[in-house]
Amino acid sequence: MNKTLAKKNTLSLLLNLIVIIMLVITLYPVIVMISVSLKKLNDVFSVPVTLIPKDFSFENYLQVFKKMNITSGFISSIIITVGTIVLITSISIPAAFAFSKLDFYGKKPLYFLVLVSQMFAPVIIIIPLYSLLNKINLIDTYPSLILMNTTFNLAFIILMLKSTFDSVPKEVGEAAKIDGCNSIMTLLRIYVPVSSTGIAVAIIFAFTRTWNEFLFSFTFMSTTNKKPIIVSLYEILKNNPTLGVPWHYVMTGAVYTTVPLVVLFLLIRNYITGGHTEGAIK
Amino acid sequence: MIKSKNFKKNDKLINMLYIIPMCIIFIIFIVIPILKIFNLSVYERKINGTLVFVGLQNFKDFFTNPDTSLMLLNTAIWVFIGTACKILLGIIMALILYRNFFGKKVATAIILIPYAMPAAVSCMIWKLMYNPVFGHINQILRDLNLIDKPLNFLGNMNTSLLAVMLVNIWAVAPFCALNILSSMYSIPTYLYEAAKLDGASYTKQFFQITLPLISSSLRTLTILIGIWAFNAFDVIFMMTQGGPANSSLIMVNDIYQNAFQFNNRGYSAAISVISFALLSIFALLYIKSKNSEVTYE
Numbered sequence: 395m396n397k398t399l400a401k402k403n404t405l406s407l408l409l410n411l412i413v414i415i416m417l418v419i420t421l422y423p424v425i426v427m428i429s430v431s432l433k434k435l436n437d438v439f440s441v442p443v444t445l446i447p448k449d450f451s452f453e454n455y456l457q458v459f460k461k462m463n464i465t466s467g468f469i470s471s472i473i474i475t476v477g478t479i480v481l482i483t484s485i486s487i488p489a490a491f492a493f494s495k496l497d498f499y500g501k502k503p504l505y506f507l508v509l510v511s512q513m514f515a516p517v518i519i520i521i522p523l524y525s526l527l528n529k530i531n532l533i534d535t536y537p538s539l540i541l542m543n544t545t546f547n548l549a550f551i552i553l554m555l556k557s558t559f560d561s562v563p564k565e566v567g568e569a570a571k572i573d574g575c576n577s578i579m580t581l582l583r584i585y586v587p588v589s590s591t592g593i594a595v596a597i598i599f600a601f602t603r604t605w606n607e608f609l610f611s612f613t614f615m616s617t618t619n620k621k622p623i624i625v626s627l628y629e630i631l632k633n634n635p636t637l638g639v640p641w642h643y644v645m646t647g648a649v650y651t652t653v654p655l656v657v658l659f660l661l662i663r664n665y666i667t668g669g670h671t672e673g674a675i676k
Numbered sequence: 677m678i679k680s681k682n683f684k685k686n687d688k689l690i691n692m693l694y695i696i697p698m699c700i701i702f703i704i705f706i707v708i709p710i711l712k713i714f715n716l717s718v719y720e721r722k723i724n725g726t727l728v729f730v731g732l733q734n735f736k737d738f739f740t741n742p743d744t745s746l747m748l749l750n751t752a753i754w755v756f757i758g759t760a761c762k763i764l765l766g767i768i769m770a771l772i773l774y775r776n777f778f779g780k781k782v783a784t785a786i787i788l789i790p791y792a793m794p795a796a797v798s799c800m801i802w803k804l805m806y807n808p809v810f811g812h813i814n815q816i817l818r819d820l821n822l823i824d825k826p827l828n829f830l831g832n833m834n835t836s837l838l839a840v841m842l843v844n845i846w847a848v849a850p851f852c853a854l855n856i857l858s859s860m861y862s863i864p865t866y867l868y869e870a871a872k873l874d875g876a877s878y879t880k881q882f883f884q885i886t887l888p889l890i891s892s893s894l895r896t897l898t899i900l901i902g903i904w905a906f907n908a909f910d911v912i913f914m915m916t917q918g919g920p921a922n923s924s925l926i927m928v929n930d931i932y933q934n935a936f937q938f939n940n941r942g943y944s945a946a947i948s949v950i951s952f953a954l955l956s957i958f959a960l961l962y963i964k965s966k967n968s969e970v971t972y973e
Contacts, residue, residue, distance in 0.1 A: 406777070409772070409775065409777060410777060410778075412772055413772055413777060413779075413783055416769060416772060416783075416787070417783060417786055417787070420786065420787050420789070420790055420846075420850065421786060421789065422812075423790070423798065423801045423802060423805065423846070424789055424790075424793075424801075426801055426804065426805055426812055427797070427801045430804065438810060439809075439810050440810070441809065441810060441815070442815055442818070442819075443810055443811070443812050443814075443815035445812075484697075485697040485698055485701065486698070488694040488695070488697070489694060489695045489697070489698040491694060492691055492692075492694035492695050493695075496691040496694065497684075497687070497688055497691065498688050498689075498691035498692045498694070498695065499688055499689065499692060500692075504695060504699070506963075507702065508698075508702075509963060510956075510959050510963070511702065511706055513903050513955055513958065513959035513962065514706075514710075514907070514952065514955055514959075515906070515907030515909065515928055515951075515955075517907070517909045517928045517931055517932055518710075518713065518928070518931060518948045518951050518952055518955075519706070519709035519710055519712075519713055519948065520931075520932065520935060520936075521712075521713070521716065521935050521941055521944060521945060521948075522708070522709035522712035522713060522716070523705065523709055526704075526705075526708075526709070541701075541705065542705070544701065545701050545702075545705040545706065548698060548701060548702070552698065577691070602792070605794065606794040606795060606796070608794075608795065608796055608910045608913075608914075609909055609910065609932075613936065624794055624796045624797075625796075627796060627797070627800065628796050628799075628800070628914060631800060631803070636807065641804060644800060645800070645801070645804075648797040648800055648801065651794060651797055652792075652793050652794065652797050655792050655793065655794065656789055656792045656793070658792075659788055659789075659791070659792035660785055660788070660792075663784075663785060663788055663854075
């Protein structure tokens with residue numbers, strides 16, 4: 395009996411050890427980011443490399459706004475993200491409602507189109523998109539990025555919202571119909587309030603994906619002050635030789651860029667696995 | 677009866693108003709551009725800016741280009757081996773997280789962080805860590821006495837693809853783990869209890885219960901991760917630009933380079949068409965797999 399207990403104890407010790415190793419590997423780059431963001435620049439380049447800064451330089455977190463041009467990056471990112479959220483919710487809520495509860499011409503082929511469209515990387519059609527936006531004078535403007543982020547997240551958000559609306563019992567809508575609500579009123583007065591959690595999760599997804607978007611932001615924006623934060627940070631790296639990069643400020647900026655995302659992801663962590671694999675033709 | 681049928685028909689028409697905005701966006705920004713790509717792939721832009729019809733010449737150029745085979749091989753390694761690693765690590769992490777231990781909730785939240793981080797940020801961190809002089813990875817290898825002189829992971833033709841793959845695997849494997857974990861939770865626990873009573877070992881339980889029951893959702897996940905890998909442009913673009921000497925170049929990066937850096941738009945469109953065809957196969961597989969998924973509840 396004692397023997398099995400001892401065996402069980404070593405097993406659980408081993409398990410805990412594996413968990414710790416797994417977490418250390420997963421978190422190591424994050425620790426590096428925080429460590430470098432607290433170093434002085436000459437400490438970053440000094441060998442041997444240490445994880446714990448020689449002297450902590452917390453003022454990096456204030457200096458980065460003065461020394462680097464990242465304030466405009468954050469403002470641009472916020473404008474683009476908010477714009478995308480407004481546009482994407484106003485298009486996807488009615489569409490998801492129609493796919494979930496209504497009957498209309500072309501429902502099946504359109505649903506198939508929604509499903510398939512999210513499989514193709516935007517980079518495949520970047521040339522025609524560039525010429526199109528250039529033709530209507532939208533290159534190097536916020537609306538171009540708002541439109542692109544909306545287009546390439548739309549299918550995903552519609553599928554998420556559709557499954558949210560699917561879980562609302564049909565009787566709820568029918569009761570509203572008997573009370574004289576038309577379909578628009580049923581959507582706005584009943585389905586939207588009932589599904590507020592699902593809609594909030596969808597908005598957070600739209601936020602994170604827009605915040606992270608790189609391809610279009612990098613290709614379409616040429617005015618420095620209009621570039622979103624992701625591109626501003628990348629360009630500090632791109633425009634300097636490796637030894638000339640102010641790594642401590644880049645990593646400070648990276649921390650500022652990452653924190654809101656991680657917080658949002660932790661808020662919706664129970665919905666993440668469902669979100670991405672939603673959507674089958676039933 | 678006839679009246680109500682007409683009424684229904686009318687409704688079907690009116691209900692289309694709900695999806696018109698979506699259709700407009702899709703037609704303008706996805707459908708028409710895809711058709712344009714097919715059109716563009718048979719033209720070549722001359723130096724003076726005029727488009728000349730060249731037929732299938734761009735495709736011929738693609739298959740006769742000596743760099744193509746390396747690029748296709750890189751793409752295959754990036755997609756297939758990368759996906760295999762992500763899924764395998766995902767299963768291992770999910771198995772660890774499935775069991776009860778102190779701090780399980782915190783651990784599950786922590787492994788989400790690599791996935792939540794913007795790709796650009798993780799690329800910057802890894803670029804710093806890979807640096808031959810002041811990078812952390814070389815320092816660790818020095819501390820362990822594994823190397824005499826610094827290794828330049830991103831600048832070496834033999835290691836550049838593996839180095840960028842590692843970044844991508846690090847970012848996506850936790851997502852796989854969480855997905856696999858949620859399908860593992862949907863397996864009724866009485867199956868394990870019965871197996872335990874019969875004296876089945878953990879390995880036996882895994883191969884006889886867990887794996888068969890998660891296999892259908894695992895297949896869907898694998899195809900999805902493969903599609904994402906094929907489409908992953910950011911990591912390679914930011915870390916190596918496909919270099920050195922194309923050693924880490926994959927298809928989507930080739931498309932971008934030809935379009936915006938070498939100004940070979942027709943050639944780039946031809947690669948887009950080929951990618952589109954490949955992705956269509958993956959997409960159909962995904963939908964088929966998704967539809968045949970079974971749940972055990």
